[in-house]
Amino acid sequence: MANIGAKVWLDGKIIDRVDAARVSLLTHTLHYGVGAFEGIRAYRSENGETIIFRLSEHIRRLYESCRLVMIEPTVTAEAVCQGCAEVLRENQLTEGYLRPLVILGEGAMGLYPQGNPVLTFVAAWAWGTYLGQDALERGIRCKISSYVRPHLNSGFSRGKLTGQYIISVMAKREVKIAGYDEALLLDANGMLAEGSGENVFIVRDGVLITPSLTSSILAGITRATVLTLAREEGIPVLEQPLPRDALLLADEAFLTGTAAEITPVREVDDRTIGSGSVGPITRRLQERYFAAVRGAEPNHPQWLTRVCAKSRPLQARSRTGPRSLAWPAPRRSARRLRPRAHPLRGRGTRASAPACASSKPRGKAWRFPCPIPAAGGWTSARNTAGWRATPRALPRCWCAPGISTASPSPRIASAKRASGASSCRASLPRRSSARTSARWQARTTAR
Numbered sequence: 001m002a003n004i005g006a007k008v009w010l011d012g013k014i015i016d017r018v019d020a021a022r023v024s025l026l027t028h029t030l031h032y033g034v035g036a037f038e039g040i041r042a043y044r045s046e047n048g049e050t051i052i053f054r055l056s057e058h059i060r061r062l063y064e065s066c067r068l069v070m071i072e073p074t075v076t077a078e079a080v081c082q083g084c085a086e087v088l089r090e091n092q093l094t095e096g097y098l099r100p101l102v103i104l105g106e107g108a109m110g111l112y113p114q115g116n117p118v119l120t121f122v123a124a125w126a127w128g129t130y131l132g133q134d135a136l137e138r139g140i141r142c143k144i145s146s147y148v149r150p151h152l153n154s155g156f157s158r159g160k161l162t163g164q165y166i167i168s169v170m171a172k173r174e175v176k177i178a179g180y181d182e183a184l185l186l187d188a189n190g191m192l193a194e195g196s197g198e199n200v201f202i203v204r205d206g207v208l209i210t211p212s213l214t215s216s217i218l219a220g221i222t223r224a225t226v227l228t229l230a231r232e233e234g235i236p237v238l239e240q241p242l243p244r245d246a247l248l249l250a251d252e253a254f255l256t257g258t259a260a261e262i263t264p265v266r267e268v269d270d271r272t273i274g275s276g277s278v279g280p281i282t283r284r285l286q287e288r289y290f291a292a293v294r295g296a297e298p299n300h301p302q303w304l305t306r307v308c309a310k311s312r313p314l315q316a317r318s319r320t321g322p323r324s325l326a327w328p329a330p331r332r333s334a335r336r337l338r339p340r341a342h343p344l345r346g347r348g349t350r351a352s353a354p355a356c357a358s359s360k361p362r363g364k365a366w367r368f369p370c371p372i373p374a375a376g377g378w379t380s381a382r383n384t385a386g387w388r389a390t391p392r393a394l395p396r397c398w399c400a401p402g403i404s405t406a407s408p409s410p411r412i413a414s415a416k417r418a419s420g421a422s423s424c425r426a427s428l429p430r431r432s433s434a435r436t437s438a439r440w441q442a443r444t445t446a447r
């Protein structure tokens, strides 16, 4: 059984998990399965830092799942990102699995929930290899399940929705009872879809092939990562429908998922895949993936969110002794929306305080810089600064209370090492302000 952390994050507050367990038995989601969730992993880097892998993409998908089922979370996406970091810290987990979950609470019963409260949780636990000790090394045995993925219009393939998982749970149970490690599911047209909680890839004659996103599959974040890494490795990639036969005759096959990472498949329906051992392309992609999640990949700093250690609130040394500093209020213009490198900088004080404070700075002007690229209507609606980050506009190194996105560039990192500085340097690239984007919108609608 997973060793779930004693602390969870609930709508902006860290509470004991036993208190969260008092959530009502009449919780709507418990009865009808309309809820959205995510599974996210945090890894320990070689230098001991905790890194959350592709946090912004996971939280974006969480909000998109909510949109599909018309749930409007009451907290912002950026607060959930912050919650993920806090839960890891509060449970003293240097690596582990994060489970954000958005549910409809007690209120209207029946199939037409109206005005039910929306609750957002984040829990965390330590989680080793999902599919067994030597799954990553030797590969697993899969069976094609008798359950099929619902037709595209019988559910939401793009949503990670609680109720939809009944099929995955039943498929997994079916094949486990039959003595296999994991279930593979076909779609309503009889084509290969995905695993119970993973996407599927095959290799045939040196080409990497995976079902396309137009089939009934979750748009896996690990899937996207693997496609990027494969292209960088010069491996030809195809996204196309795959019949079951193609899987059985593949040279290599593997599953991808946040929990399963990159798990080789050595057998499907009692047929050996390829040579029965882990193939060279699978091995190479595994190596690249594990380097990426641990922050050893220089090419993708935007995939990483560093969790800073808990530290004391910001304090500055001044001639009159220590004093607390408010976080600088965000300002209006595009250039000004860039947070300063450090709240102490530019105030004539020495930057000796930790850049990452554990407590949220006070003051009504505080806004959390949103790392989510276009995180959906609600986030941007709540984002009073009015900007939406685009992937290119992601911060290179962003250090807000307890959490920073992306790694410092090698130049900054080596300068930091040389100076012995422990803090991250915050520098956000330019973003458009509310006024600029309104002007841009007006111009495009006028055209």
Ligand SMILES: Cc1ncc(COP(=O)(O)O)c(C=O)c1O
Residues within 6 Å of the ligand: 039, 160, 168, 194, 195, 196, 197, 198, 199, 217, 218, 219, 220, 221, 222, 223, 256, 257, 258, 259
């Ligand atoms: C049904 C299903 N497919 C695929 C995946 C893989 O998605 P990701 O790589 O984003 O974890 C998951 C896991 O979340 C899943 O539950």
